Amino acid sequence: MIDILRNHITSRLGNDLDNLDKVISTFKHISTKRNEQLLQQGETCKYVYFVAKGCLQVYVYDQDFNETTRDIVIEDNWCSELLSFGSGNPATENIRAVEPCELFAIDRQSFQTMMETVPQFDKVYKQILEASYANSVYRINTFVSLTALDRIKWLMEYRPTLMNRLSSKLIASYLGINKDVFSRLKAKL
Template identity: 50%
Template sequence: MKEVLRQHIIKRLGKEPDGLEKVLNHFEPQIAKRGEHLLQQDELCRYVYFIVEGCIQVYVIDKNGNESIRDFYLEDYWVSDIFAFQNQSPASENIKCIEPCKLLRIHFDNFQRLAEQLPPFAGIYKRLLETAYNNTVYRLNSLNSMDALDRIKWLMEYKPALMTRISSKLIASYLGISPETMTRLKGKL
Protein backbone atom coordinates (compact mmCIF):
# COMPACT_ATOMS: atom_id res chain seq x y z
CA MET A 1 0.00 0.00 0.00
CA LYS A 2 2.85 2.38 0.71
CA GLU A 3 3.97 2.21 -2.91
CA VAL A 4 0.67 3.85 -3.92
CA LEU A 5 1.38 6.69 -1.49
CA ARG A 6 4.96 6.98 -2.75
CA GLN A 7 3.73 7.41 -6.33
CA HIS A 8 1.08 9.91 -5.20
CA ILE A 9 3.69 12.09 -3.46
CA ILE A 10 6.13 11.94 -6.38
CA LYS A 11 3.35 12.85 -8.80
CA ARG A 12 2.25 15.83 -6.68
CA LEU A 13 5.77 17.17 -6.13
CA GLY A 14 7.13 16.30 -9.56
CA LYS A 15 10.08 14.40 -8.06
CA GLU A 16 10.97 12.10 -5.20
CA PRO A 17 11.67 14.33 -2.20
CA ASP A 18 14.53 13.76 0.21
CA GLY A 19 13.41 11.76 3.22
CA LEU A 20 10.49 10.09 1.47
CA GLU A 21 11.29 6.69 3.03
CA LYS A 22 11.23 8.26 6.49
CA VAL A 23 7.84 9.81 5.70
CA LEU A 24 6.39 6.54 4.43
CA ASN A 25 7.61 4.68 7.52
CA HIS A 26 5.39 6.90 9.70
CA PHE A 27 2.21 5.82 7.91
CA GLU A 28 0.38 2.77 9.18
CA PRO A 29 -2.08 0.68 7.19
CA GLN A 30 -5.70 0.45 8.23
CA ILE A 31 -8.45 -1.71 6.79
CA ALA A 32 -11.94 -0.32 7.38
CA LYS A 33 -15.30 -1.96 6.78
CA ARG A 34 -18.24 -0.46 4.97
CA GLY A 35 -20.13 1.75 7.41
CA GLU A 36 -17.16 2.17 9.75
CA HIS A 37 -16.49 5.66 11.05
CA LEU A 38 -12.93 6.93 10.99
CA LEU A 39 -14.01 10.02 12.90
CA GLN A 40 -17.22 11.27 14.49
CA GLN A 41 -18.27 14.77 15.44
CA ASP A 42 -16.82 15.94 18.77
CA GLU A 43 -14.05 13.32 18.79
CA LEU A 44 -10.44 14.46 18.81
CA CYS A 45 -9.05 14.23 15.27
CA ARG A 46 -5.77 12.35 15.59
CA TYR A 47 -5.19 11.14 12.01
CA VAL A 48 -4.97 12.16 8.39
CA TYR A 49 -5.86 9.33 6.02
CA PHE A 50 -4.68 8.55 2.51
CA ILE A 51 -7.19 6.44 0.58
CA VAL A 52 -5.55 3.53 -1.22
CA GLU A 53 -8.84 1.84 -2.05
CA GLY A 54 -12.48 2.62 -1.31
CA CYS A 55 -14.88 5.51 -0.94
CA ILE A 56 -15.37 7.81 2.03
CA GLN A 57 -18.18 10.19 2.92
CA VAL A 58 -17.62 13.37 4.96
CA TYR A 59 -20.77 14.77 6.52
CA VAL A 60 -22.21 16.69 9.46
CA ILE A 61 -25.31 16.14 11.55
CA ASP A 62 -27.07 19.35 12.56
CA LYS A 63 -28.83 19.96 15.88
CA ASN A 64 -32.09 18.64 14.35
CA GLY A 65 -30.48 15.36 13.31
CA ASN A 66 -30.30 16.22 9.60
CA GLU A 67 -27.33 14.90 7.65
CA SER A 68 -25.50 17.19 5.26
CA ILE A 69 -22.84 15.65 3.03
CA ARG A 70 -19.80 17.86 2.48
CA ASP A 71 -18.01 15.58 0.06
CA PHE A 72 -17.01 12.10 -1.08
CA TYR A 73 -13.42 10.98 -1.49
CA LEU A 74 -12.08 8.13 -3.60
CA GLU A 75 -8.73 6.48 -4.13
CA ASP A 76 -5.57 8.60 -4.32
CA TYR A 77 -6.97 11.30 -2.06
CA TRP A 78 -6.47 12.54 1.50
CA VAL A 79 -9.24 12.88 4.06
CA SER A 80 -9.49 14.31 7.56
CA ASP A 81 -11.22 17.11 9.42
CA ILE A 82 -8.27 19.34 8.59
CA PHE A 83 -9.17 22.16 10.97
CA ALA A 84 -9.71 19.78 13.90
CA PHE A 85 -6.52 17.87 13.05
CA GLN A 86 -4.38 20.98 12.75
CA ASN A 87 -5.71 22.47 16.01
CA GLN A 88 -6.20 19.17 17.86
CA SER A 89 -9.75 20.24 18.62
CA PRO A 90 -13.04 18.29 18.54
CA ALA A 91 -14.14 17.32 15.05
CA SER A 92 -16.99 19.18 13.41
CA GLU A 93 -17.44 16.45 10.79
CA ASN A 94 -18.02 12.72 10.53
CA ILE A 95 -15.85 10.59 8.26
CA LYS A 96 -17.41 7.29 7.23
CA CYS A 97 -16.39 4.52 4.85
CA ILE A 98 -19.19 3.77 2.42
CA GLU A 99 -17.19 0.97 0.84
CA PRO A 100 -14.59 -1.34 2.37
CA CYS A 101 -11.42 0.78 2.47
CA LYS A 102 -7.67 0.28 2.49
CA LEU A 103 -6.06 3.32 4.06
CA LEU A 104 -2.75 4.66 5.21
CA ARG A 105 -2.91 6.94 8.20
CA ILE A 106 -0.51 9.16 10.05
CA HIS A 107 -0.90 10.27 13.66
CA PHE A 108 -0.81 13.97 14.52
CA ASP A 109 2.40 13.66 16.57
CA ASN A 110 4.26 11.95 13.73
CA PHE A 111 2.82 14.39 11.22
CA GLN A 112 4.07 17.38 13.24
CA ARG A 113 7.49 15.82 13.77
CA LEU A 114 7.92 15.15 10.06
CA ALA A 115 6.76 18.65 9.13
CA GLU A 116 9.42 20.11 11.43
CA GLN A 117 12.24 17.76 10.38
CA LEU A 118 11.58 17.51 6.64
CA PRO A 119 10.68 20.70 4.74
CA PRO A 120 9.42 18.71 1.70
CA PHE A 121 6.85 17.04 3.96
CA ALA A 122 5.63 20.44 5.12
CA GLY A 123 5.18 21.23 1.40
CA ILE A 124 3.00 18.15 0.99
CA TYR A 125 0.81 19.34 3.84
CA LYS A 126 0.54 22.80 2.30
CA ARG A 127 -0.59 21.27 -0.99
CA LEU A 128 -3.06 19.06 0.85
CA LEU A 129 -4.63 22.12 2.46
CA GLU A 130 -4.68 24.06 -0.81
CA THR A 131 -6.27 21.21 -2.73
CA ALA A 132 -8.93 20.61 -0.07
CA TYR A 133 -9.79 24.31 0.06
CA ASN A 134 -9.85 24.74 -3.73
CA ASN A 135 -12.04 21.68 -4.26
CA THR A 136 -14.53 22.78 -1.62
CA VAL A 137 -14.77 26.33 -2.96
CA TYR A 138 -15.09 25.07 -6.54
CA ARG A 139 -17.86 22.63 -5.62
CA LEU A 140 -19.80 25.16 -3.56
CA ASN A 141 -19.52 27.90 -6.17
CA SER A 142 -20.49 25.50 -8.94
CA LEU A 143 -23.47 23.91 -7.19
CA ASN A 144 -24.91 27.13 -5.77
CA SER A 145 -25.43 28.54 -9.25
CA MET A 146 -27.04 25.44 -10.80
CA ASP A 147 -30.48 23.90 -10.98
CA ALA A 148 -30.97 20.23 -10.08
CA LEU A 149 -30.35 18.83 -13.57
CA ASP A 150 -27.18 20.87 -14.01
CA ARG A 151 -25.95 19.64 -10.62
CA ILE A 152 -26.29 16.04 -11.78
CA LYS A 153 -24.52 16.84 -15.05
CA TRP A 154 -21.78 18.62 -13.10
CA LEU A 155 -21.25 15.55 -10.92
CA MET A 156 -21.14 13.28 -13.97
CA GLU A 157 -18.35 15.46 -15.37
CA TYR A 158 -16.48 16.37 -12.18
CA LYS A 159 -16.70 13.05 -10.28
CA PRO A 160 -18.15 10.46 -12.68
CA ALA A 161 -17.09 7.46 -10.57
CA LEU A 162 -19.51 8.52 -7.83
CA MET A 163 -22.49 7.88 -10.10
CA THR A 164 -21.72 4.15 -10.21
CA ARG A 165 -20.33 3.67 -6.70
CA ILE A 166 -22.73 5.58 -4.48
CA SER A 167 -26.47 5.23 -3.94
CA SER A 168 -28.79 7.76 -5.57
CA LYS A 169 -30.01 8.73 -2.09
CA LEU A 170 -26.50 9.78 -0.99
CA ILE A 171 -25.82 11.55 -4.28
CA ALA A 172 -29.09 13.46 -3.97
CA SER A 173 -28.14 14.58 -0.47
CA TYR A 174 -24.69 15.64 -1.69
CA LEU A 175 -26.24 17.67 -4.52
CA GLY A 176 -28.91 19.19 -2.30
CA ILE A 177 -31.88 17.68 -4.13
CA SER A 178 -34.54 15.17 -3.10
CA PRO A 179 -34.10 11.47 -3.92
CA GLU A 180 -37.29 11.62 -6.01
CA THR A 181 -35.95 14.51 -8.09
CA MET A 182 -32.66 12.65 -8.51
CA THR A 183 -34.44 9.55 -9.82
CA ARG A 184 -36.67 11.56 -12.16
CA LEU A 185 -33.82 13.62 -13.61
CA LYS A 186 -31.44 10.67 -14.02
CA GLY A 187 -34.07 9.15 -16.28
CA LYS A 188 -33.80 12.20 -18.56
CA LEU A 189 -30.06 11.84 -19.07
Protein backbone atom coordinates (compact mmCIF):
# COMPACT_ATOMS: atom_id res chain seq x y z
CA MET A 1 0.00 0.00 0.00
CA ILE A 2 2.74 2.43 0.90
CA ASP A 3 4.30 1.81 -2.50
CA ILE A 4 1.49 3.81 -4.02
CA LEU A 5 2.71 6.82 -2.07
CA ARG A 6 6.32 6.00 -2.90
CA ASN A 7 5.60 5.80 -6.59
CA HIS A 8 3.64 9.00 -6.54
CA ILE A 9 6.46 10.90 -4.89
CA THR A 10 9.25 9.55 -7.07
CA SER A 11 7.22 10.25 -10.19
CA ARG A 12 7.02 13.88 -9.11
CA LEU A 13 10.39 14.50 -7.53
CA GLY A 14 12.52 11.94 -9.33
CA ASN A 15 14.36 8.86 -8.14
CA ASP A 16 17.37 10.76 -6.93
CA LEU A 17 15.66 11.81 -3.76
CA ASP A 18 18.20 11.03 -1.04
CA ASN A 19 15.87 10.73 1.84
CA LEU A 20 12.94 9.02 0.21
CA ASP A 21 12.54 6.51 2.99
CA LYS A 22 12.74 9.22 5.58
CA VAL A 23 10.02 11.15 3.75
CA ILE A 24 7.83 8.11 3.35
CA SER A 25 8.16 7.05 6.97
CA THR A 26 6.96 10.46 8.10
CA PHE A 27 3.48 9.66 6.85
CA LYS A 28 0.96 8.02 9.12
CA HIS A 29 -1.14 5.25 7.64
CA ILE A 30 -4.86 5.69 8.28
CA SER A 31 -7.63 3.26 7.38
CA THR A 32 -11.10 4.73 7.44
CA LYS A 33 -14.58 3.33 7.42
CA ARG A 34 -17.20 4.48 5.00
CA ASN A 35 -18.62 7.89 5.97
CA GLU A 36 -15.91 8.55 8.49
CA GLN A 37 -15.42 12.25 9.13
CA LEU A 38 -11.85 13.50 8.70
CA LEU A 39 -12.39 17.21 9.19
CA GLN A 40 -15.18 19.36 10.59
CA GLN A 41 -15.39 23.01 9.64
CA GLY A 42 -14.25 25.15 12.57
CA GLU A 43 -11.49 22.76 13.54
CA THR A 44 -7.94 23.26 12.36
CA CYS A 45 -7.05 20.95 9.52
CA LYS A 46 -4.18 18.93 10.92
CA TYR A 47 -3.20 16.83 7.94
CA VAL A 48 -2.54 16.65 4.30
CA TYR A 49 -3.85 13.31 3.10
CA PHE A 50 -2.60 11.20 0.26
CA VAL A 51 -5.37 8.92 -0.98
CA ALA A 52 -3.93 5.48 -1.74
CA LYS A 53 -7.36 3.86 -1.97
CA GLY A 54 -10.90 5.12 -1.67
CA CYS A 55 -12.50 8.48 -2.12
CA LEU A 56 -12.83 11.72 -0.13
CA GLN A 57 -15.47 14.43 -0.35
CA VAL A 58 -14.70 18.07 0.42
CA TYR A 59 -17.88 19.97 1.14
CA VAL A 60 -19.67 22.81 2.90
CA TYR A 61 -23.25 23.38 3.99
CA ASP A 62 -25.47 25.97 2.38
CA GLN A 63 -28.08 28.02 4.25
CA ASP A 64 -30.56 25.12 4.14
CA PHE A 65 -27.98 22.65 5.46
CA ASN A 66 -27.66 20.91 2.14
CA GLU A 67 -24.19 19.77 1.24
CA THR A 68 -22.33 21.49 -1.56
CA THR A 69 -19.36 19.46 -2.71
CA ARG A 70 -16.36 21.44 -3.88
CA ASP A 71 -14.13 18.49 -4.65
CA ILE A 72 -14.09 14.73 -4.92
CA VAL A 73 -10.64 13.23 -4.49
CA ILE A 74 -9.82 9.71 -5.63
CA GLU A 75 -6.76 7.47 -5.55
CA ASP A 76 -3.31 8.86 -6.21
CA ASN A 77 -4.28 12.39 -5.28
CA TRP A 78 -3.76 14.76 -2.38
CA CYS A 79 -6.51 16.15 -0.23
CA SER A 80 -6.63 18.73 2.52
CA GLU A 81 -8.15 22.01 3.56
CA LEU A 82 -4.95 23.74 2.56
CA LEU A 83 -5.72 27.19 3.85
CA SER A 84 -6.42 25.90 7.32
CA PHE A 85 -3.53 23.46 7.17
CA GLY A 86 -1.10 26.16 6.13
CA SER A 87 -2.23 28.88 8.52
CA GLY A 88 -3.68 26.99 11.46
CA ASN A 89 -6.92 28.95 11.09
CA PRO A 90 -10.27 27.19 11.46
CA ALA A 91 -11.27 25.19 8.41
CA THR A 92 -14.17 26.44 6.35
CA GLU A 93 -14.79 23.06 4.79
CA ASN A 94 -15.53 19.49 5.82
CA ILE A 95 -13.84 16.33 4.62
CA ARG A 96 -15.38 12.89 4.71
CA ALA A 97 -14.41 9.45 3.46
CA VAL A 98 -17.27 8.40 1.20
CA GLU A 99 -15.73 4.95 0.83
CA PRO A 100 -13.49 2.89 3.09
CA CYS A 101 -10.09 4.47 2.49
CA GLU A 102 -6.40 3.85 2.87
CA LEU A 103 -4.75 7.19 3.49
CA PHE A 104 -1.29 8.48 4.27
CA ALA A 105 -1.36 11.57 6.41
CA ILE A 106 1.34 14.09 7.22
CA ASP A 107 0.84 16.66 9.96
CA ARG A 108 1.86 20.27 9.88
CA GLN A 109 4.97 19.96 11.95
CA SER A 110 6.33 17.04 9.96
CA PHE A 111 5.49 18.92 6.82
CA GLN A 112 7.55 21.88 8.07
CA THR A 113 10.42 19.63 9.00
CA MET A 114 10.37 18.00 5.60
CA MET A 115 10.37 21.39 3.90
CA GLU A 116 13.45 22.38 5.83
CA THR A 117 15.42 19.16 5.64
CA VAL A 118 14.52 17.73 2.25
CA PRO A 119 15.28 20.33 -0.39
CA GLN A 120 12.97 18.94 -3.04
CA PHE A 121 10.09 18.62 -0.64
CA ASP A 122 9.14 22.25 -0.61
CA LYS A 123 8.11 21.82 -4.20
CA VAL A 124 5.41 19.49 -2.98
CA TYR A 125 3.45 22.13 -1.15
CA LYS A 126 3.64 24.48 -4.09
CA GLN A 127 2.60 21.71 -6.44
CA ILE A 128 -0.37 20.76 -4.31
CA LEU A 129 -1.41 24.36 -3.89
CA GLU A 130 -1.05 25.12 -7.57
CA ALA A 131 -2.96 22.01 -8.56
CA SER A 132 -5.73 22.88 -6.15
CA TYR A 133 -5.87 26.41 -7.45
CA ALA A 134 -5.93 25.26 -11.07
CA ASN A 135 -8.75 22.92 -10.24
CA SER A 136 -10.78 25.67 -8.61
CA VAL A 137 -10.23 28.14 -11.42
CA TYR A 138 -11.24 25.52 -13.93
CA ARG A 139 -14.39 24.71 -12.01
CA ILE A 140 -15.44 28.34 -11.84
CA ASN A 141 -14.71 29.05 -15.47
CA THR A 142 -16.52 26.03 -16.81
CA PHE A 143 -19.38 25.46 -14.40
CA VAL A 144 -20.66 28.99 -14.08
CA SER A 145 -21.69 29.08 -17.69
CA LEU A 146 -22.90 25.49 -18.16
CA THR A 147 -26.46 24.20 -17.89
CA ALA A 148 -27.17 21.22 -15.65
CA LEU A 149 -27.19 18.90 -18.64
CA ASP A 150 -23.86 20.18 -19.88
CA ARG A 151 -22.33 19.70 -16.44
CA ILE A 152 -23.40 16.07 -16.51
CA LYS A 153 -21.90 15.65 -19.95
CA TRP A 154 -18.74 17.28 -18.66
CA LEU A 155 -18.54 14.79 -15.81
CA MET A 156 -19.05 11.86 -18.14
CA GLU A 157 -16.29 13.08 -20.36
CA TYR A 158 -13.68 14.12 -17.81
CA ARG A 159 -14.42 12.05 -14.73
CA PRO A 160 -16.41 9.12 -16.12
CA THR A 161 -15.60 6.64 -13.35
CA LEU A 162 -17.34 8.80 -10.77
CA MET A 163 -20.73 8.17 -12.34
CA ASN A 164 -20.79 4.48 -11.46
CA ARG A 165 -18.78 4.70 -8.33
CA LEU A 166 -20.61 7.34 -6.30
CA SER A 167 -24.17 8.01 -5.22
CA SER A 168 -26.35 10.26 -7.32
CA LYS A 169 -26.84 12.49 -4.35
CA LEU A 170 -23.12 13.09 -4.05
CA ILE A 171 -22.59 13.69 -7.74
CA ALA A 172 -25.53 16.07 -7.89
CA SER A 173 -24.07 18.07 -5.01
CA TYR A 174 -20.72 18.16 -6.83
CA LEU A 175 -22.35 19.41 -10.00
CA GLY A 176 -24.51 21.93 -8.19
CA ILE A 177 -27.73 20.35 -9.37
CA ASN A 178 -30.82 19.27 -7.49
CA LYS A 179 -30.84 15.49 -7.14
CA ASP A 180 -34.25 15.06 -8.81
CA VAL A 181 -33.13 17.17 -11.73
CA PHE A 182 -29.98 15.09 -11.96
CA SER A 183 -32.00 11.90 -12.03
CA ARG A 184 -34.28 13.17 -14.77
CA LEU A 185 -31.53 14.55 -16.98
CA LYS A 186 -29.43 11.42 -16.64
CA ALA A 187 -32.36 9.37 -17.97
CA LYS A 188 -32.44 11.54 -21.09
CA LEU A 189 -28.88 10.86 -22.16
